[in-house]
Amino acid sequence: MKLNIKDKFTKALPADPVQGSARRQVSGACFSYVSPKKTTNPELIHVSPEMLNDLGLFESDSKSDVFLNVFTGNDVLPNTKPYAMCYGGHQFGNWAGQLGDGRAINLFEIEHKNKSWVLQLKGAGETPYSRTADGLAVLRSSIREYLCSEAMHHLGVPTTRALSLALSGDKVLRDVMYDGNPAYEKGAIVCRTAPSFLRFGNYQIFASRQDNKNLKALVDYTIKHHFSHLGKPSKETYIQFFKAVSEHTLKMIIHWQRVGFVHGVMNTDNMSILGLTIDYGPYGWLEGFDFGWTPNTTDRQNKRYRYGNQPNIGLWNLLQLANAIFPLIEDAPALEAILNQYKTDFDDQSLKMMRVKLGLQSEIENDKLLIQDLEDALQMTETDMTIFFRNLSHFEKENHSEGLEVVRDAFYISEEITGSIKEQWNNWFERYASRLKEETLLDKERKEKMNAMNPKYVLRNYMAQLAIDDGDKGNYNLIDELFQLLKQPYSEQPEYEKWFAKRPDWARDKVGCSMLSCSS
Structure with a gap:
């Protein structure tokens, strides 16, 4: 495994003179040198081929013991010194003082094809900034981070990336809902990457x-x-x-x-x-x-x-x-x-x-009102955002009366689309059709442009939770299926059509599928 290591951050900026992971206030320093916690029985679950390539690594590298041990914290590469960064922050609007990398440890920086990357382990153990926490992460949150950061990249959203997802082989105690009922979960480690992890x-x-x-x-x-x-x-x-x-x-x-x-x-x-x-x-x-x-x-x-x-x-x-x-x-x-x-x-x-998103190229003053009225209509009854905008590309300006049928699959309770709600929608589709007639694009051309802007597939919470539930049972196939699906979020991918669907009823109030805590 050959990496072009170029540690700029630690060479240019002041280090904490105190060694070790003991909790402390760190002043006059940008970072503290720390050592990742050795894991009991690490196991690689998944590796991003795209990220491997961006770092100048090969698939064969990811199958080596060196790769496994370095990216689970068991080994440190020669001439590198892992570190945790010092920072503060406002949390929910209130100044919280010193925070820092409480469960993230930066391994090293590399350069490849004129791009710089920092490689960082999340969940690799305690640092001076861990406060009362253990610096570890669980499989649940690690799957979510691994899948989502790569999914966001393919959506075209600026994001940190992920190289690998691994089990530590250790159990980690977590109180998922902060309700006083902690339980042991599978420990996991994500190697995430970015040109820099510097924060405000x-x-x-x-x-x-x-x-x-x-x-x-x-x-x-x-x-x-x-x-x-x-x-x-x-x-x-x-x-x-x-x-x-x-x-x-x-x-x-x-x-x-x-x-x-x-x-x-x-x-x-x-x-x-x-x-x-x-x-x-x-x-x-x-x-x-x-x-x-x-x-x-x-x-x-x-x-x-x-x-x-x-x-x-x-x-x-x-x-x-x-x-x-x-x-x-x-x-x-x-x-x-x-x-x-x-x-x-x-x-x-x-x-x-x-x-x-609406397939409009020219700029007309009334567009703002058209958009505001659409956003109002979308909230009259529960309407799936992803499905609505994706299916809207099928709308034909000569058939505005069929607008509701085009997007009907986006409504959670289609029976509610009656009376004044139906009238408001029909009125909007009529105005939308009139607006589209002022464009030069054919319906087919507009559809292509809209579909390049409105994804068909996103990582819905229930999808991630299904992968988590399987992972807890030792089955990691769904992680790979979702990973492959989310690499082409704007493509039709008919073989994955089952994922182009509203959240199922069972997921509406299930832990992990609707709202989540910060517990990791």
């Missing part, structure tokens, strides 16, 4: 401690290695850096809204500085279209991280980042202008995105 919280921790020296060092490092096109550090460069982060963040969230993804825990320590979807915890896809839905049981009451609020939370988090790097800039109007631009850009990009 990495910068916030230094700002919170008035450690401007290390704040500057970290921002300068980030610009040099991830935003080098901005030039050498200066006040103007820092402003442009924040602008770039704002734009990347917005792009990511627009993609989330497009496919109906809800992150569930948009704390500032879960916000990537590169605008990547990071930390797949209690996420979910909209089943019924609902701006107020959140998959996170912890957020059930306030719904801070609900689907419709994700763009606003992105802005709130960017404000916290702006406050963190302000000491390097000291120009509030410049930062405020970028934050205000985010609001304008969201309105513009959201409208543009929805036009494409």
